[in-house]
Amino acid sequence: MLEKLQKELIKYGEIAGSKGYSPGISGNISARLEDKIIITSSGSANGFLTEEDFSVIDMDGNFVEGNPKPSSERFLHVEFYKKRPDVNSVFHLHSPYLTAFAASGCALEENVSPEIIYCFKEIPLAPYAIPGSKELVDKTSILFKDYDIVLMQNHGVVAGANTIKQVYLNLELAEEYAKTILFTKLLDGAKILASEEVEKILLLRNS
Numbered sequence: 001m002l003e004k005l006q007k008e009l010i011k012y013g014e015i016a017g018s019k020g021y022s023p024g025i026s027g028n029i030s031a032r033l034e035d036k037i038i039i040t041s042s043g044s045a046n047g048f049l050t051e052e053d054f055s056v057i058d059m060d061g062n063f064v065e066g067n068p069k070p071s072s073e074r075f076l077h078v079e080f081y082k083k084r085p086d087v088n089s090v091f092h093l094h095s096p097y098l099t100a101f102a103a104s105g106c107a108l109e110e111n112v113s114p115e116i117i118y119c120f121k122e123i124p125l126a127p128y129a130i131p132g133s134k135e136l137v138d139k140t141s142i143l144f145k146d147y148d149i150v151l152m153q154n155h156g157v158v159a160g161a162n163t164i165k166q167v168y169l170n171l172e173l174a175e176e177y178a179k180t181i182l183f184t185k186l187l188d189g190a191k192i193l194a195s196e197e198v199e200k201i202l203l204l205r206n207s
Contacts, residue, residue, distance in 0.1 A: 001033060001034070002033060002038065002056070005031045005033060005038050005164070006038065006051055006054055008031070008164045008165070009029055009030075009031060009038070009040070009049065009054070009164060010049045010050070010051075012029070012091075012164055012165065012168040013029055013040070013046035013047060013049045014046075014047055014048070014049070015168065016029075016046055016047065016091070016093060016095075016168060016171075017045065017046050017047015017048065018047060019095070019172070019175075020095070020096060021093045021094070021095035021096075021171065021175065022045075022046040022047055022093050022094065022095075023094060024045060025043055025044065025045045026046075026093075026094040026156070027046050027091070027092050027093040027094055027156065028040045028044075028046070028071040028073050028074075028077070028091075028092050029046055029089075029090070029091045029092070029093075029164075030071075030074075030077045030089065030090050030091075031088060031089045031090075031164055032081055032087070032088040032089070033056060035058075035059060036056050036057065036058055036059070036064060037056070037057050037058075037059070037074070037077060037078065037081060038054050038055070038056050038066075039054065039055055039056075039057060039070050039071050039074050039077055040053055040054060040055075040071055041053050041054065041055050041066075041067035041069050041070060041071060042069040042070065042071050042072055043069070044067075044071075046093075052067060053067060054066050054067060055067045055068070055069065055070035055071075055074075057070050057074055057078075059078060059081065059082065060078070061074050061075050061078050072131070072132035073092055073131065073132055075132075075134070075137045076090075076092060076136065076137050076140060076141070076158060077090045077092070079137055079140075079141035079144065080141065080144050080158070080160045081160075083141060083144045083145055084144055084145070084160055086162055087148075087160035087161060087162065088161075088162050088163060088164075089160065089161055089162075089163060089164040089166070089167045090158065090159070090160045090167065091158070091159050091160075091167050091168065091171055092156060092157070092158040092159075093156060093157055093159075093171060094155075094156040094157075095156075095157060095171065095175045096175075097175050097176075097178035097179040097182060098123075098151060098156070098157040098171075098174060098175055098178045099155075099156050099157065100178070100182065101125075101151060101178055101181075101182075102125065102151040102152055102153055102154065102155055102156060102157060103153075103154050105125065105153050105154075106125065107122065107123060107124050107125035107151060108122060108123035108151070108174075108177065108178060108181060109122045109123075109124075110181060110190055110192060111192055111193045111197075111198050112180070112181065112184065112190040112191065112192060112193065113177055113180065114193070114201050115173065115177075116173070116174070116177045117193075117198060117201045117202065117205070118201050118204060118205050119148075119170065119173060120147065120148060120149055120170075120174065121147070121202070121205075122147075123147070123149050123150070123151060123174060123177075124143050124147055124150055124151065125150075125151045125152075125153055126139050126140040126142075126143055126150050126151065126152050126153060127139045127153055128152070128153040128154045128155065131155060136152070136155075140152055140158065144160065148160055148161060148170060149170060149171070149174050157171065157174070159171050159174070
């Protein structure tokens, strides 16, 4: 199981890197490993991961095996897994369009895309705190119960899903949504869907 998860994280880390979602050594990715977590190590580059770039930690963030320097953001991942038993993979990335909204202090709440409403409802913004800090975990994790993707002000984005592939696909969709919203601002603004149309989409989501 450990080897399988490593290979899949390497694969989607490479894809995220090739898309520019994880420039340099920014970001960190993980997966649930039974009652533990496999997570990228501090200083690793998601686009160029090897088996030596992974640490195994317990559900309190303590090092268990592998690379002895697990990511300093590991407690953000720990809280996502604790609050969401349905989540088996967490990605924290610095993709440019989502990060632009995070850096601007703007949540993604405009009802312009049926796909986004259906998949996420909206993408909220957590207040700024120092990366790797308990304050960051506290301010961000409060949103994990209700949202699969959260922007972190002046920082980046964190997302969780039931599989490694799904969390990557969700982030890809969200990044394109952020790009679309940004372009609409150059074209006199987006046409917002009527509230009754939003309700129809939410009914489909909850059916």
